[in-house]
Amino acid sequence: MRLEKHIIGYEESGDSKDVFYSINPSGKESNAVSFAKATAEEVNHAAVKATAAFAVYRKLPPARKAAFLEAIATELENCGDELITTCMQETALPRARLEGERARTTGQLRMFAALVAEGSWVDARIETALPDRKPLPKPDLRYINIPLGPVAVFGAGNFPLAFSVAGGDTASALAAGCTVIVKAHPAHPATSALAGKALQRAAQSTGMPDGVFSLLYDSGITTGEQLVTHPLVKAVAFTGSFKGGKAIYDKAVQRPEPIPVFAEMGSTNPVFVLPAAAQQKGAAIAEAYSASVAMGVGQFCTSPGMLLYPQQAADFNGQLSNAFSNITGGVMLAAYMYNAYQAGVQERLALEAVSTLANGKLPQGTDSNVATPVLLTTTSHQFTTQPLLREEVFGPASIAVPVTTREEMLALAASLPGQLTVTVHGTAEELPEWAALIDILEQKAGRVVINGFPTGVEVNSAMVHGGPFPATTNSSSTSVGTAAIYRFVRPVCYQNMPDALLPAALQEGNPLNITRMVNGRRAFTQQ
Secondary structure (H helix, E strand, O other): OEEEOEEEOOEEEOOOOOEEEEEOOOOOOEEEEEEEOOOHHHHHHHHHHHHHHHHHHOOOOHHHHHHHHHHHHHHHHHOHHHHHHHHHHHHOOOHHHHHHHHHHHHHHHHHHHHHHHHOHHHOOEEEOOEOOOOOOOEOOEEEEEEEOOOEEEEOOOOOOOOOOOOOHHHHHHHHHOOOEEEEOOOOOHHHHHHHHHHHHHHHHHOOOOOOOEEEEOOOOOHHHHHHHHOOOOOEEEEEOOHHHHHHHHHHHHOOOOOOOEEEEOOOOOOEEEOHHHHHHHHHHHHHHHHHHHHHHHHOOOOOOOEEEEEOOOHHHHHHHHHHHHOOEOEEOOOHHHHHHHHHHHHHHHOOOOEEEEEEOEOOOOOOOOEEOOEEEEEOHHHHHHOHHHHOOOOOOEEEEEEEOOHHHHHHHHHHOOOEEEEEEEOOOOOHHHHHHHHHHHOOOEEEEEEOOOOOOOOOOOOOOOOOOOOOEOOOOOOOOOHHHHHHHEEEEEEEOOOHHHOOHHHOOOOOOOOOEEEOOEEEOOOO
């Protein structure tokens, strides 16, 4: 049995006898690797190192940070097949999915490298002095975003690469100039170890300060609590359950110095089908919806868990049932996720006026933790009066709610809590007639999808993966796309600062050659 140790900057640590193990969720075999649980001393050591490294890292030229991010991407690719096969053993996810996820991970690292190298993301703003202005002179004022400090990142269970050790939270925090301490997700620690070593190699090869990155292991919540409450940690990024995210947020705001928590906590991602669309494209919508629910065994943040459609579309109900009956379940990422899924479905079925509209299929074989897709149905009245029905069931479950009138659909939309996504299916002719629905939904979610499905999050400058509470703890942020960098910065204004002491992005000659706002207008130079 191999023991993996914590990565604390350029050191390894972890001789503790208190260990946990890498588990194969399919139950076919055990993974021959164990992990020492982090001690309080190791958490503190990582935080102290991250703080010392931050003093250096935040001031490195953009080109140096960009080279670091590029090197991380290259090192992940150099891990070769070992990274993929290890992740398959820990998650039961298929090879094609993980190869695609690694490509997304390296792609977003390079996306942030390009953003940092270009430099304009710092949003430099200059208001030049007017010493002769009456009745009072105008001072020289210069504004820029600077990094917050060491960031604690919690690896996500459902994206072992793209939202984990070297995923989007780590990439965007490093791009902002912050140092990072990752708490590995206990469901895929061996995958995390490989990614962590790749990141460590990238830091060393590009000459980053010791402590720019650390990786800690724990099978429980102790290490996470210690990171969130450590006085040297200045922000937290989390992707996971509402319970976990809310607990982290509560700990962070109760600190003597509260810190921002960017927790993405799940969503039911409602899908609305308008009358003409149900009549004209019902079969296609039903089939695509069912496939979206089952994608990744329903373990995506954006998996649609709720469908609202006109009750008078009688054919659509049957089309939906038939389509859902043909989808197939699979092994969930971990036993505790499977158990929570089963419990969540049964809890809803115990409610009055909730029943099963259709069940999907089980895959062949006798693997453990295999979830069967379930499509529940209920009345709009029960949906409105039972808050549980508006909460996420993590896994391949969804609930269908037939609606009788336009007013009822608008009222149901208005009753929804915050979401990551909302989707509307309608014909070109009827969508303008339902503008009131769009007006409601844009207040409820971070992304509004028309005639599509929310699974599949494009990583680019226009993407928003966030939304109002309880989808996230900060509705003004996104965890995907280049705007994710703004979670980890704060604005600073320099008044009458000598040019030599200003950050390069604000200096008179614009040495970085970036776009800046000068006296209210975008420009490349001060003149």
